[in-house]
Amino acid sequence: MDALKISHAATEFRDRPFLVADDLVWTFAEACSRALGAQQALSSMGASSGRGIAFEAKASPSTIVTVLAALEAGIPFAPLHPKWTRDEAARALSLLPDPIHVDPELLARKEAASSAVAPTHHSGPESLAARLFTSGTSAAPKVVELPRRAFVASARAHTENLPFVDGDRWLLAMPLSHVGGLSIVTRALGSGTAIVLRPSFDVDDTLATIASCRVTLASFVPAMLPKLLSSDGDGRLRSLRAVLVGGAAFPAEIRRASAEAGVPALATYGLTETCSQIATQRLLDARDPSSLDSGTPLHGVEARIDTTSSDGLGRIFVRGDMVMLGYLGHPTIDHGGWLDTGDVGSFDERGRLVVVGRADDTIVTGGENVHPADVERDLAACEGVVEVAVFGVPDPVWGQVVAAALVLAPGFDPEHLLRSAARALSSFKRPRRFIVVDRIATSPNGKVSRRALADSLAARLRPMSYGADDK
Template sequence: MAAVDISPATALRRRASYPTPTALVYEGREFSAAQLSSEAGELAAGLAERGLRRGDRIAYLGLNSVTFFQALFAAAHLGAVFVPVNFRLAADEIRHVLTDSGAHTLVVEEGHRALVEAVLDDVPARVRVLVDTDPACPVPGTPGAPWTPLSRLLGTGGTGRDPVPLHDDDLGALMYTSGTTGRPKGVMLTHGNLWWNAVNVDSLVDTRRDDVNLALAPLFHIGGLNALTLRTLLRGGTVVLGRSFDPAHCLADLVRHRVTTLFAVPAMYAALARVPGFRDADLSALRAPIVAGAPVPPHLIREYAAHGIPLQQAWGLTETAPFATYLPAPLTERKAGSAGIPMPYTEIRLVDPVTGAPLTEPGLRGEICVRGPHVTPGYWNDPAATRAAFDDEGWFHSGDIAHRDEEGFYYVVDRLKDMIISGGENIYPAEVERVIAACPGVLEAAVIGVPDPTWGETVQAIVACVPGTSLTLDHIREFAAAHLARYKLPTHLTTVPHLPRNATGKLSKPALRNLIPPK
């Protein structure tokens, strides 16, 4: 039997052939599937004339925009590999991503041009395209060498040949990890990986063909792109696209567009809940709000449940494209804090982090391992990292620690590398953070391990307080003592206006350490 063509460019063109709602709403403009498909074809034709071929890499650097999707679908049209670049990276980090990926083509928004120009001599990209078609990021004057204006590639009417057929094993994207330790690695995601995640989501989540998805998380992050957004575009729904996350604008968009699906990290949901008018807003259309990307405090689940919103927790990584587990909506309150059950086409098991032996009894904590058609085949040009991440049976070792209850629901405890060892006892920061975050007066909390002459390590808490509130270490220890063993209680406290996070909403552990005054 012939392999099935799962190209997103083909799927978008197929959608454009029959009547559907507006495909994309961006900066007050509406784009049909036919328009998106036509513009992607024009861009593909223009880049093909400039030497972009199947398997070449095309990088995009900018905020969320319609151009992001033009570049993504143009890459798929040619069978090229899409490389979305974190727009918060410094020049040296951008140099690494462009060099490591060997990007042939680079598409850049004006706001990032100066940063890129500082490293252009060191990167392989021979075709440099500057976005001059987006009023949200205007270009002063006419861009000169070495830049090709995007407007020169669009509006030509030359869509070239049909999209090339793409199959499960064809490389679709390189998604670079956040790089909290060392250089970011390029996670290889095949078109099969991306496609099977959509199958998983549509099999378990209450998604529908005519969904309205609000996309505010950064699209360079796998959650922003592939949790819900890409499947909505290709299946026939509407994506309301924001360049970045603003809590007040988010609430307004949820109400105005009758949004049905949303992916966001816990910090975004927490900020949304603090917007004046949140409790009275009509969010009755919001049926599948998914939260993932960082530990989810149970009190956040309960806060949304009190307003009739079933905040549905999921777990996964860039390497799993992104979801491996999901907690169905009817269980959000009864299983608050759980990351749910395995996706339908996903295998999950826990292993002893030291011996690698499978753990089958409920309650035992182990490293989460994943196997399935949505799991990355490995890391770009890094066979050593790939070998380290996969065992001989093909299980991907996530580096996350979890336990499973008697009903088969998983609870993610923390990252293996973030574990604190105090007096020989293992302490998982996320467990302590969830308790401290529930303390009255605490806005958000983080904990890390710091050296201790007696115990080896001890718990340092970093807390952002509700405005006008002042908290002491004794107050927090007294509250936490009712929920945690004594050895898990913080012995040091630092208060800050807000916790540092990276572009994907995860706590930045290196930045947290920089906040701690010398002892």
């Protein structure tokens, strides 16, 4: 059985619900019929395993059908972020090798008019399935080429850690242009799980959908959870079997708030290059409000830390079937070879992965290396801190100094707060510049670009002194 083909899934799960979107409910059989029609339409447009497609990945049933049709036919597909400007989309398309630009809504009309008789196609595990764009928070986006084996291995690893049960329904409010959103679709194909699709993330809509559509699983980025928790007066989040939290660092204060509210929020760690999560906490971990790890490496994942310091921190390397083929236009990665994630972390005494941050985010101040996430963790633990982002700025004496952007609750003094946090920080880790802002800007997928913050805020930063305690 090809775990990425809707035709195979429909044979096993024929009358189970596959897609729920507002008043629309498709069974696996109905989704298969539409996908086969779309496959026929794509073939008539010249799409093939040798010539892929690209499309704006709006959160719509027609986009889901386009993904299913491409997977069925072995056509490489590149989903474009729906929030990109026209120029951003054009730049992304220029990176791809002669793609056919498809409108999923028009394709849906073509599939409705087709005979829905599509040729069978065999795709091997190394066949290219998707081309996804990295977030580009520290550099220009790259095109990640993911083979079919990566999606299959990722789904299998997830299931080993969090087995599906009958009646599971997974809320899809993440962009389908990101591997986190796309993987919800590919996991459903192999497990018979229903997808509950929402057009975008909205707090009230999400909470109402969880109740009305009997959602059991959800994926969120960390920034979504505080908004949901503060509006969840009826405890609807507690009804979920699990909430996977990824795409950015999962701050300690949000973990605590989730645990205190009884929400089974599981920290995950993964990359586009590894086809989603490669380490995830287990359900019991959600009860520990003090945990800072991302769980143990999942089934089929090998991970190692190339330690360069006495504290056990080092670059994270991984290998396994879920690792990409490589970046488009760059040498491929040997199957089974090690991938440098570009992240820094360590294993704790229980063998769980603790991710500190990006290696290229490291601040070098007076010869000392400072990982921004370390400083953010201590600042975020202070009462009154709503959000925090730490980054490096140039300094004529120290090379760089630590700077912090703070979102504070009303009535809190930033200098008093920083002095309080300084007790837990080595002198070289203490912020020497700061600014209070209304919000911290993020990329469309919820990630903070420290470089962009440094560039935009440098001229407005205020100096910070710790007086006699600064030793």
